[in-house]
Amino acid sequence: MEKVKLQAQYGLYINGQWRNASDGATYNAESPADGSHLAVCAQGSREDVEAASAAAWKAFKTWKKTTPAQRAALLNKIADIIDANKEHLAMVESMDNGKPIRETMNVDIPMAAEHFRYFAGCILAEEGQASVLNEQFLSIILREPIGVVGQIIPWNFPFLMAAWKLAPVLAAGDCTVLKPSKEASLSILEFARLIDGVLPAGVFNVITGAGSKTGQYMLEHKSFAM
Template sequence: MTATVHRAADAAPLAEGKDLPPSLHFIGGAFVDTAAERFTEVIDPSSEDVIARVPEGNREDVDRAVAAAVGAKEEWARLVPKERSEVLHAIADRLAEHTDVLVRLEAANTGKPLSVARDDVDGTIDTFRFIAGALRATTSMAAGDYVEDHLSVILREPLGVVGLVTPWNYPLMMAAWKIAPTLGAGNTLVIKPSEQTPLTTLKFAELVADLLPPGVVNVVTGDGPVVGARLAEHPDIAMIALTGSVGSGRAVARTAAESLKRVHLELGGKAPVVIFEDADLEAAAVALRTAGYWNSGQECGAACRVLVHASVADRFTEELVREVGKLIVGDPRAGEHVDIGPLVSKAHFDRVRGYLGRARSQGVRAAIGGSSLDGPGYFVAPTVLVDVPEGAEIAREEVFGPVVTVETFTDENEAIRRANDVPFGLSASVWTENARRSHAVAARLDAGTVWVNSHLVLANEVPWGGFKGSGYGRDLSLYALDDYSRTKHVMHHHGR
């Protein structure tokens, strides 16, 4: 079966005119003129058309933005939790009022199907609502006398100014995952969105400008080696938080080490899906149709690496290929029925095709898909790869495309060893009807999130983050508020 790209008869842009934000930096509560000599073209990956041109920021732009954030930090930090909570609720309300334009803008900039873009916007809104409530209910160690005649009080304080670097796969939602707890904890911020997908972050700034004191939120567009590096090294930034590639994480951590600023990294993944012989194979295949191919597989928690017991491998593969064959590839303008859009850029498209080509040359076989699709646009067919040997590149490195590999194992210890035998440790799943086995295996998997009989199910109430090469720090939940604040112990001598 060969996938085809569904396209709209009417190729009108999803977002244009007043839908688009100003193509400028947002500093001190306003969009500001830039002296930038270079601009980045923002491309619609479904059509390869240019949507906008945004400035490539420089060190001076970052310094202006940091100065604005420094100027605003004391006033924002002094607000009591109720006041900050009300602002975050107002932000959520404002975003909800503009859901339609945000969905269309995100779909245009990333190629996401409308359903995926809508889920991102809904998740963004819920992130602000959750943090708005959570920041009013933070808990800490009880005040008390832990030394005779000395009262200990534990305080949670803002860090100051936080630098944020966000990725291209979830531009708006990943921004929310970082902006909401940063603001909730009482910090101000400068955010650098991906140079490929800056539009919804700039639109966010435009929509909420009147809800925040000037300087609390600042946006500087540009490249990582310039804007991101300056954020990581800036002496007035207390913390740098990045979601991105392992290479970007290493670069940020190295630079931040010079000033000993706090670092929060959410990096790549290569999630193992361990399917035992007693698993519900049909349910697993149905779940992986979403969990392996959501957002065209451009998802760090994607169910991309199946390890299935040899005795049921053929049956499971048949089920998975059947489910993947139902996926509809297309331009988001084609309608709500589209499941999978293009990859985000020509460079990433070529990268994924390179992985597929090398896998073929190593004897790996595509049970379905395995190639790119006719343009315009950067489309790759939903792919299931079989006959994958242990240690193959395609099964160890993060492809970040609509590609799922299937390997086999014969016993539990082998499955766990191979599941853990990658540099990443973000997420994993276990499929079995044996409750004792599910607990035991989940405990031995080296991943920050382990699902049992499901995959890629997230909630704002629970933490998200990884081990090993997947980074450190936690997004979502109360743990995020902890990450973006600091603990102070104040001890009072009250002896008489």
């Protein structure tokens, strides 16, 4: 397989739009195999985390009202997009993370697609619970979305661990601000580019940058429900 063509520069994906960091800061993504330059990525600021969180909470007002069937259809559509771009995503992951292409092609990318399909099936099959306590009381359990989830992805399984975190959040009717590792951001950025327009604006936001900066801003931000 030949190297894929990457974007020269990637911005932050906030509210369904690509934008530069508020202060214009960037960092270089480099291949761990030979140190070669791959792309320029935005270094998210505290203001960018705030903007992404605000966009997610705004989107949550309507996203939480979607039905399990509607969310399952979108999860399956995302899985189809991953499968249709398996070779591309596998090579991006291999170039940026350093994994052998056989691993990304046969494990990371296809398992990510299956994870979205798994949670699509879970929410279609899920049932509530009602228990008769006595003649006067009935206990009913209803599962409801909690809001906006902040998610920080490590470098070792960038794409697959993002799927592990993202699929259940979307399935539950929650929104997210997701930060991939600075050392391996490109597969998530390409994923955001491929599914652009599939989800309502603001439901899925991607903030890139160093863990000591952007990641710390997320940890300190008080708006995340989880």
